[in-house]
Amino acid sequence: MSTLKNIPVVSHEKPSGGTGNLLANVFDELMAFCRSRSLFMLHYCTGCGAIELPPAMTSRFDMERLGIQPMVTPRQADILLVTGYVSTKTLKRIILTYEQMNSPKYVIGICSCTVNGGMYWQSYATAKKLNDYLPVDMYIAGCMPRPEAVIHGLRELMENIKKGESDNWRDYYRRYDHYLGNQQRLFGENWQTPTDIIGEARHYDLMGPETLGPHTALLEQHQTPLKPFEMTLGLADLPVRKDEPR
Amino acid sequence: MNHSVLALVPALPLLASFLLPLVPGAARRLVGPLTLLAVAFIGLNLWPLVQTEPMVLAVGDFAPPLGITFYADSVSALFVIAVALVTLVLWPWSGSDAGNLDRKQSLTLILAGACGGLAVSGDLFNVYVFYELAAVASFGLAAGARTAAAQIATFRYVVIGSLCSLLALLGITLIYVQTGTVNLAHLAQLAPLKLHNPLGLAAFFMILLGLGVKAELFLVNTWAPDVYATAEARVSGLLAGLVSKLALLAVVRLLVLIFPLPEARDALLLLGMLGILSGEFAAFRARDVKRMLAWSSIAQLGAAFVAFAIPGPAGLAAGLAVALHHLLVKPALFLLADRWGGSLAQITGAARNSPVSAGLFVLFILSMLGVPPLPGFWAKYLLLSGLAAQPEGLWWLAGAIILLTTVVEAVYLFRVIGALYGRDHTVTPKTQSATAVIGSGVFAAVLLAVAFSAPLLALPLNRMAVQMADSAAYIARVLPPVLPGVAP
Amino acid sequence: MTSLDLLLILSGLTTLAGFAFGNHRAYPWLAGIVLTAQIVILASMPLPMAAGFGFEMFGHPVGWQMDGFGRFFALITLGAALASVAYTGGEWGERYAAGGKNLRWLHGALAGNVLAMLLLLASGDLIAFFIGWELTSWAGFLLMAQGGERALRAAMRYVPYAMAGAMAVLGGLVLSLTWTGTLDLSQLVMLVPGLANWKLALLLALFGTGFAIKMGLLPVHLWQTPAYAEAPGAATAFLGAISSRMGLFGFGLLLVKLITLTRLADLSFIDGLFSARDLIEWVAALTIVLPTFTALKQNDARYLLAWHGIGQSGYMLLGLVIGDATGSAGGLLHVFNHATYQAALVLSVFAVMHRTGTADLNSMGGLVTRMPLTFLVMLLGIIGLAGLPPMNGFVSKWLIYRSLMIEGRPLLFLMTVLGTLGTILSVYKLIHNTFLGQLRAEHEQIREAPWSMLVPMLALVALAFVTGVAPGLALNYVNEAQAALGLPVMAHTLGGVESPRGSLDMLWIVGVLFAGFGIGALLFYGAGGRSKRIHQLDNYAGGHFLSADVRYQYSDHFYAGLMHRIGPLYRGSFTQMEAALASANDLLASLMQAWYRQAVPALTLLIATVLGLAWMIWR
Amino acid sequence: MNMIELLTELAVMPLIAFTIGLFMVLMMRKIAAKIQRRVGPPLLQPLYDIVKLYAKKTQNSHGLVHDIGIIMAVGGYIAAETMLPVPGMNGIAAKSGLLALAYVIMIPSLGLALGVGQCANPNGSIGIARALTAMLAYDVPFVIIIFGASWFYGSNNLIDIVAHQQAGGIATWGAAKMPVLAIAALFSMYAMLGKQPFEIYVAPAEIATGPMVEMGGKYLGGLFVMQCFQLFTASAIYVTMFLGGGENWPFFLVKLFAIIAIPMSMAFVFPRYRTEDVLAVVWRWPVLLGLAGVWLVMH
Structure with a gap:
């Protein structure tokens, strides 16, 4: 797993120019183009x-x-830039x-630390390989990489996006169990984020073979429910029931 | 009806009071009420007769200005009825022991007789006599509660009362020295000549202060709060409601007949204004219900003085309205305050166990504040429009004071309402006695009847005022010009 | 029997019924039917309609007569009462009764208020007016005092104000009688403008004080907020919607009808620079601004709304005093508009209180998912209160702005807009702290308010919306009121005003606005990707993990930056003034008590006698 | 004017406004880049951003009000655009007028405020509190200016105002007749645009972009669209009041862009005010200028 090519990338995009509606393909291409030309990045400056x-x-x-321009909150951002070593505590926030x-x-992942722990290889509190926990699209190695390298990396990413090759985010949904397993190994079995990844996967039809597994089962045991508060009328009390405690 | 019944008005209760201890057994308890009913009957019979033509009785047929004269116009008749009925409602039905009860009933009858006498007296000396009689009876009644506080309060009352009686007597003496007569009609005839001078005014002022004690006139009213607070409720009611009005009536007769002078009016107006101010503001800080009512009554009488100071029938009408309204309201409030006296905190939530009495209390308070359409409003309306019709200056100041102090009055009276309807569960207020409820209920019934028939009552009130203001008619009636063939 | 008699008799019967069996389950229905009947009778009454009864008192006839001005207010009164009564009809009333309070008193007092107001609004002379005025005040007191200990205290605070107001009015009544010799309004209208300036100024001061107190104009407004806020919900809605407008009714009679606006402008204080009319305009303008910004600081929803009630009354008076066709129409229309959305807002706040038990803006949040219809009511209500399209509050305020523009009053215009902006800020705080933001764990199980409470609320906002889209419906009655007052009548269309100098057509504006929303919705739902509802704890917190026990809500000190700038202006001067008056009163009272506590009364007597004699002799 | 023509205008006017707004955003970013000696974004960058945001695969909604807030924010401006006369098209300007327009453009803000509130994020709420405070600040001079203009033209009707100015050429433009008011208006519009030093409610480093903190995907995209509209509206109101409105499209566009360019050329060299200082500045200078301008206009 020392080269980028070995990071498991599973593409489910239909090969371009393939079957299907031509107009839809053009539309998809356009979207991909726009995505590649508009990247809001959130730099998580860990190091x-x-x-x-x-x-x-x-x-x-x-x-x-x-x-490409910086953005402030995860909701607005497209790119998560992790710029240095990732301690266990920080990793929770990154996830x-x-x-x-x-x-x-x-x-x-920028800097060697995100690739293999770098100079913190021997630290007990540093997560060595970021892609064990998150689907990393691009590593920019170096200690530290120069701005040219950063720009170069970003351009590579843009190319990948335009070509539809960079969609590791799907992998996170499809192999959630794998990522969750690694996270649980590090944080303990009580580990839970407030985001309902499985629910999202279901909602957007992103379920994969490894979305659910032993680790998600473990999660469900410890999970506090995250069902959103749906708007409820709760007007079942028509007519008013006399016996009901108020 | 024979003119001599007029003499019965004071005589009957006085006689009854002396005979009362002699009557054996259970009948003794009926003497007082029956006497009062009889007086009321006389008054009711008198009422239609005196509407057009006042009635004059020269006792012993000594032609006025000699001898004792009784004079009854419609105001007198009304007050006779009021004396009898109010005393009846406030009648001491029970006492701690028989002797005490006898004493109370006798004294009450004396008070009623004296008050009746004040209503019908036609000469200054009789006024003084009945006034003294009323004073003595009220001293006795006030001390009747037999508590140390009541006795101390009564002692103060006695001191001030006696001093003022002396003043009044001095004033009467001065007048007599000047004119050689005490007959009111005769005095009225002679006054422009002999009394409308500083000496006469000084006499008037002395009599004003002297009689003012009972009428709770400012300067000589310092006894009132203590006495009303410590005496029995019915006694306070009698004193504040009834006796004060009769004293007031005597002063007004003097003012109308003998001293219709701006100086005299100004004195009444000023003292009345000060009475309103001091009464209302002192009541504002009162935490004791009965004391609060006492101060409020001082203020109300101040308003009555202010009203009577207004020249002409308008003033008399306003004064009568204010006085009669107070006569209706204050005894009832004192009756209710019998059980609900003392600190306000003790009656918190009293409306829960005595809703009717609380409702009555509110009714009286609203009327006292002049909330239309209750009678208090019409009284206040008459008073204010009377004042406004006068040229600006003190009159308007008096009007402004009345308006302003009503605000103060509202605050402290609503404090009582707030306490009555409050929700403090730590105290259990006393329930009202049946006699208080019935007594105040009677007053309330009259009050409401007046409220609903107010448009009908406006006319008689006006007629009364006109009759009372007409001093020429008074003179003519008592001292008829000697016509050929008609015996005087 | 005239139809006015019938109206008053029905109202009287409702009052009696309220006191007699207001706690019966059928009473709200019955009262609702009777109130509806009254509305029908009133609306179909030919005007002016005299009552068949009346009496003569001390030579002055006392009678009742309804004109267009009174009917406008009377219709609002009956409507507000209908909504309030309907609100009590179900669970709210049951809970109220279960809390140990007496529904009979509430219903009796409510119906009594209506009766008193009808008597006031239909008065044909000053005595009838004063009777109505006093009855309204004390019926209002009765209603305010129903809410428990704090309400009683607030009502007690109202007493001196109410009495001072009543006495001022009584003083004015007596003076106008003295100066004109009549109390009949139709004759006074002819006689009063002819009085000398100082007499008019005195009348204005007396009547004006009385009306100002009822209306809660500055600086005599302090009683109103606690008294209205602490009353029981239905009562608060009624009081907030219409009760203090009786003061405006009085001002309408006094300023427009009796004194007349031209005479008012003649009453100048500083050599024609500043007239009584300017004074009233500025009092109204300050009443718009200061209470509105006081509302901004409130942390109790009821108090916030009550303060706005005071603030909004400034608009009505200002519009009325400007007195041109547009401005007075705006002022009068605002009475109706304010009644609709204020009642709805108050009811929605009490619906929330019904479920959560609190009106504290710092202990709620996120209730929109639990009480969406109540949220809708409050949303529409605050849009109305803030005076934004498409609700009716915008129309009346627009008319007032417009007339200030036409009349060339830039500073007053600025004040009105400042009031509106302040309102927007404070109502956002209201809805945000109640319905938006984080739902508290203890409120997760809360349900929507019952239908018995929702229906009146929804009906009120529906009315506010409909009359916002088609203000012409309400402007018909406004025109009637204008005509009855002798003001120029504003020509209007169904959608607003048609004028070469700038029209307002709400039909088009609202139409386009909703078309815009439609396009916005199309763009949102059609063009974008699907969205997924997420839990409120799935939220950006700088990487922090949120949990239900952590309050992740911004509610306290909501406008911190603004308060940093204007906070020092909140000095509580009016409260201090009130306290100073009270302590002066106390001081005087203790002095007077000292008089009665004197140790040697004989000495005083001696001195007094000597002084009195001296005065008598040397005078 | 027949109904079909009107309906066409109503459909086309927002579209034009949006397009112009896109280019205004571009211009703004380009100006910032030039000041900072950068190249800046490409021509279609604002469009890319919006398309990308709408095309996000997963989007987070905090509830119905969150959605409605965005709809109101965009829809309100769409409605507002039809009330602003542009060359050849008057929309429903005759039926609303300056005053109503000033209040209609508060609707999107209110919608946004609701949506942000529903997000249950205190940063957002703080942002809205600040935004409303800023609105309180800049609307005070703004309404003074509206008053002055409306008094000067004797009408509230935007069509009249435009016609009045176009009748006599540049000499009768509002800016020529009411220069003080025009300057005050520029100041107040600057504050309205919410760029430095007035960007108190975005404050990225402090409250994480305030109202936008929980906005992603089409929610953020909606706000971008709203920004386009907002720029256009502010500029168009100014041009209509003071620069003679639109005689024809080329001139109109020049004026529109110039008006945005002026404050934006200053904006990016400033840091940010604190909230209370925004109030202090805006309540002092433009208000005083505005009042002076109104006084001049009225005398």
Whole structure:
């Protein structure tokens, strides 16, 4: 698992130019194009790599000409930039943040620490491989990578998105059990985020063979319910029942 | 009807009071009520007769201005009826022991007789006599509660009362020295000549202060709060409701007949205004219900003085309205305050166990505040429109004071209402006695009857005022010009 | 028997019935039917309609007569009473009775209020007016006092105000009698404008004080908020909707009919620079602004609304005093409009209280999922209160703005808009803290309010909406009132005003607005991806894990930045003024008590006698 | 004017407004980039952003009111655009007027406020509280200016106002006749646009973009659309009141863009005010200018 190619990427996009409605294909292409040209990024600055982002954004390299701009909350963002070593405690927040982002969403690991722990390899409190816990779309290795490398990585990602190759976010839904398992190993079996990934997978028809498994079963045992508060009229009391306690 | 029945008005109760201890057995308890009923009967019979032509009785057929003269016009007749009926409602039916009860009943009868006498007296000396009689009876009644507080209060009352009686006597003496007569009609004839001077005014002022004690006139009313607070409720009711009105009536007779002067009016107006101010504001801080009612009664009488100060029938009508309204309301309130006296906190929630009495209390309070269509409003309306019709200055100031102090009055009276309907469950207020409910119920019935027939009553009230204001007619009636062939 | 007699008799019977068997389950239905009948009778009554009864008192006839001005207010009164009575008809009334309170008193007092107001609104002379005025005040007191200990205290606070107002009116009545010799309104109308300036100013001061107190104009407004807020729900709605408008009715009679606006403008204080009319306009303008910003600071929903009730009355008076066709129509229309949405808002707040047991804006939140219809009522209500389209509050305020523009009163215009902006801020706080944001764990099991409470609320906002879209419906009655007052009548269309200098057609505006919403919805549901409802704890918190026991809600000190700027202006000057008056009163009272506690009365007597004699002799 | 023509206008006017708004956003971002010596976004970047946001696969809704808020925010502006006369099209401007328009454009804000409230995020609520405070700040001078303009033109009707100015050329433009008011209006419009130093309610570093904190996907996209409308509306109101409205499209566009360009050229060199300072600044200068302007107009 030392090369990017080995990160399991399962594509379910129909090959372009294949069967189906031509208009729909054009539409999909257009969407993919727009997605690739408009990337809002959330930089989760966990370590020293964050220092390389300002030069990438400002006048020297100017990400905005590529349609990339920083955003503040996970809801608004497309890219999650993890810029350095990830401690166990931080990882919980990263997972929470990732799950709160709207798909399609992309994770970029910057610096060697996200790839293999880097200089914190021996630390008991550092998560070594980010892609054990989250589907990483792109690693930008280096300690630290220069802004050119960051820009290069982002351009690669844009290409991938345009080609429809970068959709690891689906993988998170389809193999949720796998990711959850790794997370549980690290955080204990009580681990739960407020986001209902399984529910989302069902809602958007993103279920895969490994969405559910032993780990999700474990989750369900410990989970506090996250059913959203649906608007209820609760007007069953017509006519008023006399015996009902108020 | 024979003119001599007029003499019965004071005589009957006085006689009955002396005979009362001699009557044996259970009949003794009937003497008082029957006497009062008889007086009421006389008054009711008198009423239609005196509407057009006041009735004059020269006792012993000594032609006025000699001898004792009784004079009854419609106001007198009304007050005779009121004296009898109000005393009846406030009659002491029971006492701690028989001797005590006898004493109370006798004294009450004396008071009724004296009050009746004040209503029909036609000469200054009789006024003084009946006034003293009323004073003595009220001293006795006030001390009748037999508590130390009542006795101390009565002692103060006695001191002030006696001093003021002396003043009144001095005033009468001055007048007599000037004119050589005490007959009111005669005095009225002579007054422009002999009394409309500083000396006469000084005499008037002394009599005003002297009689003002009972009428709770400002300056000489400091006894009232303590006495009313400590005496029995019915006694307070009698004193505040009845006796004060009769004293007031005597003063007004003097004012109308002998001293229709701006100075005299100004004195009444000023003292009345001060009475309103002091009474209402003092009541504002009162925490004791009976004391509060006492102060409120001082203020009400102040308003009556202000009203009577207004010249002409308008003032008399307003004054009568205010006085009669107070006569209806205050005894009833004192009756209800018998059980509900003391601190306000003790009656919190009293409306729960005595809803009817609480309702009556509210009714009286609303009327006292002048909430239309209750009679208090019409009284206030007459008073204010009378004041407004006068040239600006003190008159308007008096009107403004009445309007302003009503606000103060509303606050403290509503405090009582708030306490009655409050929701404090830590105290269990006393339930009302049946006599209080019945007594105040009678007053309330009259009040409501007046409220519903107010448009009908406006005319008689006006007629009374006109009759009372007509001093020339008074003189002519008592001292008829000697016509050939007609014996005086 | 005239139909006015029938109306009053029906109203009287309702009052009696309320006191007699108001706690019976059938009473709300009965009262509802009778009130509806009264509305029908009133609406179909030819005007002016005199009552068949009356009497003469001290030479002055006392009688009742309903004109267009009175009918306008009377219709609102009956409508507000209908909504309030309907609200008590189900669970609310049962809970009220179960709480140890007496429904008979509530219903009796409510119906009594209606009767008193009808008597007031139909008065044909000043005595009848004063009778109605006093009855209204004390019936109002009775209604306010029903809400328990705090309500009783608030009602007690109302007493001196009410009495002062009544006495001021009585003083005015007596003076106008003295100066004109009549109490009949139709004769006073002719005689009063001819009085000298100082007399008019005195009349204005006396009557004006009385009406201002009832209306809650500055600076005599302090009684109103607690008294209205603490009353029981149905009573609060009724009081808030119409009760204090009786003061406006009085002002209408006084300023427009008796004194007349032109005479009012003549009464100038500083050499024609500042007239009585300016004074009233500015009092009205300040009444718009200051209470509105006080409302902004409230943390109790009921108090917030009650403060707005005071603020909104400023618009009505301002519109009336501007006195042109547009402005007065706006002022009068605002009475009706305010009644509709204020009643709905109050009822919705009490519906929330019914379920949650609290009106504290810091202990609610997120109730929209539990009480969506109540939310809808409050939403429409606050849009009306804030004066935004498409609700009716916008129309009346627009008319007032417009007339201020035409008349060229930039500062007053600024004040009205400032009031509106302040209202928007405060009503957002109201709906946000109640219905939006995080649902508290203890409120998760709450249900929607029962139908018996919802129906009147929904009916009220429906009315507010319909008359917002088609203000012409209500403007017909407004025109009648204008005509009865002798004001110029504003020509109108169904949708608003047609004028070469700027029209308002609500039919089009609302139509386009909803078309816009439709397109917005199409864009939202048609163009975008599907959305999924998520739990409120799935929320951005800077990476923090939220749980139900953590309050993740911003409610307290809601406009912190604004308060940093204007907070120092909230000095409580009016409260201090009230307290100063009260303590002056107390001081005077203790002085007077000291008089009666004197140790040696004989000495006083001596001094007094000597002084009195001296005065008598040397005078 | 027949009904079909009117309906066409009602459909076309928002579309035009949106398109112009898109380019205004682009211009704004370009100006910012130029000031910061960057290249800036490509031509269609605002469109890409919006399309991408609408095309998000998963979207989070916090409930019906959240959705309705966005619908109201967008729909309210769509309605507002039909009340603003543009060259050749008057929509329903004759039936509403300046005053009604000023209140209609509060509807989207209220809708947004509701939607944000439902998100149950305190950052959002704080943002709305600040936004409403800012509205209280800038609407005070704004209504003074509306008053002045409406008094000057003797009408509340936008069509009349435009006709009045176009009758005499540049010399009769509002800006020429009421220069003080025009300056005050520019100031107040600057505050209305909510860019630095007035961006108290976005405050990304402090309250995480305030109202937008929980907005993703088409929710955020809706807000982007709303921003386009907002820019157009603010600019068009200004142009209508002070710059003679639209005689023809080229001139109209120039004016529209110029009016947005002026404040935006200043915005990006500023830091941010605190809320109370926004109130202090806006209640002082534009209000004083506005009152002075009204006084001049009325005398």
